[in-house]
Amino acid sequence: MISDADIQNTLGNDPDNQDSLPLLVDRCKNPDRIVIPFVGAGLSKPFGFPLWGEFLKACVGNRPQLQDKINTRLASNEYEEAASDLTNALPYGVFQSKMAKAFGHSNLSSKGLSGAVDQLTRFPSARVVTTNFDRVLETCFRQNGIELRCFCGGDPQYAVEALNQGQPFVLKLHGDWEHPDHRVLTLLEYEKAYGHSDPKSIDMSRPLPELLGLLLKSRCILFVGCSLAQDRTMRTLRQISKQYSEHIQHFAIVEKPDGGSPDQSAASIEKRRNELAELSITPIWYPKGQHGAVESILTYLAEQMETVFPRPRRDKIPDLGNETVGREADIAELASRLTGDSAADRLITILGAGGCGKTRIAVEVANRVKSHFSRGVGFVPLSDLQIQREDRNLLPSRIGKELGVPELPKHPPHESLLAYFRSGKHLLILDTCEHLTEAVSELAGSILGECSLLKILVTSRRVLGSAYESVYPVSPLAVPASADASASDIAKSSAVQLFIQRAKRRCPDFALDDSNAKYVAGICTALAGIPLAIEIAAARLTIRSPAEMSDETAQLLNEQIKESHLSHWKTLSAAIEWSYRLLAPRSQQFVRDMSVFVGGWTLEAAGAVCDPALQSNDVKDLTSELVDSSLFVRSEAGGRSRFRFLDPIRQCMQQERTLDEIQSQQERHARWFLRLAEEAAPKFLTGEQRKTLDALQPELDNFRQAIGWARDTTLPEIALRIMVGLWRFLEIRAYYTEGLSLANKVLAIPGTESAPELKCRLLSGAGMLKYRMGDFAGAETFFEQCWHIAEARQDSVEMADALSGLGLVAMMKGDFKTAQERQERCRTLEVANGNPRNAAVATYNLGFIALGRGDNETAIARLREALNQFEAAHNDRERAFALDSLARAYIASGRPLQEAKNSASIALEIRRKLVDNKCSADSLRTLGWAAVQAGDYESATNRLKEAMMLARGVDDTRGISEALELLALMNANLGNDANAVFLVSAAAKIRGAYGYALPPALVAQREAALERAKTTMGGEAYHAEWNRAAALDLPDVISEALPASFRKQ
Missing domain, CATH: 1.10.1740 (Rna Polymerase Sigma Factor; Chain: A)
Known part of the structure; x- marks a missing residue:
């Protein structure tokens, strides 16, 4: 931590700070008066964003007369007048394009945000005010796992509500770069927001002045990165402050003036202090030119606040359970290297023999340095991961799952890691890598090359051989020089x-x-x-x-x-x-039996795998004895005890086994986890879903082991049965890459054709995994294979499964006729088979298809029927699907929009609880569509913006294209025809690339909007706007479409 003396020294031991800084600390630590930072452009400057004056000068270009005019304006602090001159002189599209280029997303896409702004994420309130147009604050907080709700000056009534509750927010007083309708930039926009261009005559009844007044009279503000120059904003704040007789003390971190001679400096300081005093601002001075002191001050304040408001951590660091002995020098050295700036220490391998304490040292180092890594420390155990060359995706997939990083559909899992690790300072610890050196070296090189703030700590008995690697050998503990010593x-x-x-x-x-x-x-x-x-x-x-x-x-x-x-x-x-x-023979046998487990076991599992002659009480007693002997380690997960070996002990115990023991242990192990999978499978789509998924999660390594053994010993039926029971778990928990890898390995086992029913069910499951990844062609291949086997056997259960999957693929491709035919046949078969859940799904699919074909009354009837069946089964996940589609049917049929809003809102609530971002985005688009239809464009904008954000986060290009269509419809209704045409063209390009169909209910509205636009704009302008989107690459289409989505003409 930064001490009081250290921070005063950093600030030049300025006498003025001796009283003011402790006073600010006292305010920061007061839970009854949370300090809210007011952030200026100075904190965005280090990331390449211009100061406002710099941007206005850059916009002038080669226009000498305009340049002189703008320079004169800026010299007089007339920023709003300068902006007005520019917007009048430049075409709207040109000026907005310059805004996007200077302040837009592209400037943040590859940056890990650190420094002073990163320290603000440690402030407990997570509430920030700014006049900046960029997205530095939102991005930095998001990198640190904090989602801020954004309020603009155009909707201050909602911001007042936010101030009175404890949720994180960023209040952008003067709007955002891509929302001109909420922006306060030009003199006209200023007059509209404040009631008058002269701060002395502002209208305090206007929402924005009223909001500023509430801030100044009821919140302690810390100005940081603000020039606090005598511009219109400063004068406005002073005028608002005068309206109140009682004042709260505010603070500002500001550069101390330097007037040249001591007398001039003293006069400048006094003048500045008086200016700030008019706003009840106490300055925290830092020496002139030493802007790095701002980060030090914020770090110091954050540390002080964390003594009162402990900061929640997102670290994944195991608990050692007892004190580490004799490793302080190793821990200190590694901690120093990881927190230093040397490029040679971005990948450090702790090298040592088994049992020498590598893992313990890595954990202690993680705890020592975690405060340095603002985005967190992730510990990933890899001792049980076995991969072959063709399975290289399994390593990044495993790391992502351990860290909670979702895989992006249609992208290899290492790209998800890249997106995650680019976000800021991370420490990744990969434990026990000696059997994965090539794969770890390859992955580390890939992500370190693109993630500049990431550091990796590895434990291994072998070096990795990476160009980034620095090896840190670990020796055993020091032993006595002589046994004869005292x-x-x-x-x-x-x-x-x-x-x-x-x-x-x-x-x-x-x-x-x-x-x-x-x-x-x-x-x-x-x-x-x-x-x-x-x-x-x-x-x-x-x-x-x-x-x-x-x-x-x-x-x-x-x-x-x-x-x-x-x-x-x-x-x-x-x-x-x-x-x-030293163990009794029975205990020795039990230890050998337990060595078959991977990643741990429960008492129930131990009883199933050990010598069948042992009773449950024997299992408990033996387990307790072996925990006491330090051969087993006990832990607790979900209220249940689990047990495991330390890896070297397990390896030694496995070497004690005979070939006959190995075979019998592996078979009992596989059959236990086969039973577990088959008992769990029926519960995945019931009210017991969450409990069942959580129970299986810690057993995933054991399932991998059981499937691998069945494959290696050519027992296709066991492998098929385990995967058939497990694939739904893998789908719901988004283990897409690994699930498909396991499915393909099982399907490749010789003899699977002898179990055609099981093979069909796994083919159907693999098809669904492909479908969830958006690979409709791959999904169709699996479903067709399932159909051919089932049809040849006249297996009505598997024929129904295959038809359901093929119907889904046809529906996504927009072939509604084929989709309906397949789902009708599927439903008939499911009813005959006596499978109510699958029959309900088929009914739902038919309703969705009817909606797609424009038969809204049939859609409503089918969807209501399915909804009743899902509710009776307490199947919330699929209930949400029915509710959301019903809402769309209500909109398309012209029913009261409140019915649609109610259904979609319930669906959204369910999906948010399930943390299903893709489906949450679906429901947000439905709510956005309802708002567009109602003419509530503010609500539509908010819903569709969030939907776009979530869809981009899971790479849901279909959802993005639909959101763009809805935004185009909104723009057309508002008369923004050029925007509408561009957005429709962008959406069409995305749909064409991926083969997505647009729901017919939207097609008619889109076509009508395009016809109006063509008439209004004229053919030449219309085609120019259409071709502008069509000429862009797909990633650029999405990036360019976002600002256009919410832009006024």
Whole structure:
């Protein structure tokens, strides 16, 4: 933390700050008066955004007369007049294009935002006010996992509401670069917002002055990055402040004036202090030219506030459970390197033998440096991941899942990681990588090359061989120089300290003294200072004395190797074997049986996989014994106990097994997880969905193991049954890449044709995974394979599944006739099969198709029928689908729009609870459509903007194209014909590239709007606007369409 003395030193030990800074700290730590930052352009400047005056000068171009006029205006702080001159002199489209280029999204797309602005995300209120037009604040907060609701000066009534509740927001007093209708930029716009161009005559009844008044009289404001020059904004704030007899003290972080001579400097400082005092602002001065001090001040304030308002962390760091011994120097060195600026330390590999404490060191380092990595620290265990060359997507997919990064449909999973790690300072820890060195090296090189603020810490027994890699070797703990030394000298050894600490956990009365010191020294020396070996030995203190253990470890080690040098791994193996030999035969068998699990197990799973002769009480007793012996590790997840091995112990125990044991253990393991998958499958689409998904999540490694064993031993039926039960879990939890990889491997097992029903069901599941990824051609291939097998067998259940999938694909392609035919046949089969859930889905699909064909009454009837069935089954996920489609049918049929809003709102609520961003965007578009129809364009804009944001986040190009169509309709209704034409052309390009169809209900409205636009604009202007969008590449179409979506002409 930055100390009080450090920050005063940074500020030049200015006497003026000795009282003012503590006063600001006191305000910041007061929970009854939250400090709200008022952010100026100075905080956006480091990211390439111009100051306002710089932008206005740059807009002039090669126009000498205009240039002189603008320079004169700016010299007099007449920014609004200068903006008016420019907007009058330049065509609207040119000026707006310059705004987009200077302040738009493209300037932030590849930047990780750090520095002073990043420290604001640590302020507990997460509420910010600004007059900036760029999106630096919103982007930086989003990078740190905080979604800010944005309010503009054009809708201050909502901002007043926001001020009176605790939700995060950014209040953009003068609007945003892409929303001219809410912008306060020109003199005319200023007069409209404030009632008069002269601050002395502003209308305090106007919403924006009223809002500013509320801020100044009821909130403590901290001005940062603001020039606070004598421009119109400053004069306006002063005038508003005069309206109130009681004033709250505000603060400003400002550069201290320097007038040249001491007398001139003193006069400049006094003049500046008086100007600020008129606004009740107390300055926090920093030395002239030392703008980096702003970040230091904000960091200091954030740290002070975190002592009162602890900052929630998004870190994923495991709990070690006990104190680390003897590693302070390693931890400090690694922490220093990771927080330093050296390019050589962006990828550090902690290299060492098994059991030497690499993982523990990495976790301690993570906790030491986490405050430095504003976007968080992610710990990803990889000991159980097995990949082949063709499975390289599995590593980024696994990392993404561990960190909660969703895969982007139609994109390889490493692109999702790139988007995530570009967002700011991250530390990624990859644990146990010696079996994945090539894959880890390749992925690390890929993401480090594009994510400048990312650092990676790896633990491994082998170097990666990456060009970015810096190796940090870890040695065992220091052992006593001599066993004959005094107890006090022996106790100085870190290896002995670890033994004592772990021994006290088993025997609280244990103490090192002259009677046992030499034996403890002998144990630690024999075990070569290897931490895990020492822990295992200390755990045996309950049944062995130090003297007995010293003799036994020495004897065992002598047996292991007589003449050659004893490696660290052999020492650890010998220690594990010694502990294992002390167990009774029944316990030894139980340990060997448990080594079949990957990633842990529950007591129920242990009972299913161990020797069938053991009873449940035996399993509990044996598990407790082995936890006490430090051979098992206990943890808790979801209220249930789980157990696991440390990786070196598991490896040693697996080597103790016979071939017959391996076969029987693997089979019992696979059959247990087969049972688990088949019991869970029917619950995935019921009210028990969340509970069932959560129960299966920690078992995913075991499912991978079971499927791999069934594949390797050519047991296609077991592999098929597990995947058939599991694919819906993989779909709902968005394991698209890995789910398809597993499905393809299972389908490739020789003999799957002997289980055609199972093969059909897995083909259908694989088709749905492809469908969710937006790969409709790939989905169709799987569904067709399913159909051919099912039809040949006249298997009505699987024929229905295949028809349902093929109907979905046809529907997405806009072939509604084929889609209806397939869903009708599907529904008939499902009714005959007695499958109510699938029959309800088919009914829903028929309603959706009817809606697409414009048969709204049939659509409403079908969708209501499906909705009733979903509600009866407590199937909320599919209930939301029916509600959203019903809302669309209500809109298309001309029914009261409130009915549509009610249905879509309920659907949105369900989808938000499920954290389903793609479907939430669908419901937001439905609400946006209803608002367009109602002429409520403000609501439509807000809904469609959020829908676009969510759709872009999950790469839902179909959703983006539909949102653009709705925005085009809104623009056409407002008379913004050029915008409407551009947006329709952009949407058409996206749909054409991906084969999406537009719902007929929108087609008619779109065509009518285009005809009006062509008549109004004239053919030449119409085609120019259409071709402008058509000429862009697909990514540019979306980027260019966004500002046009909300632009006024």
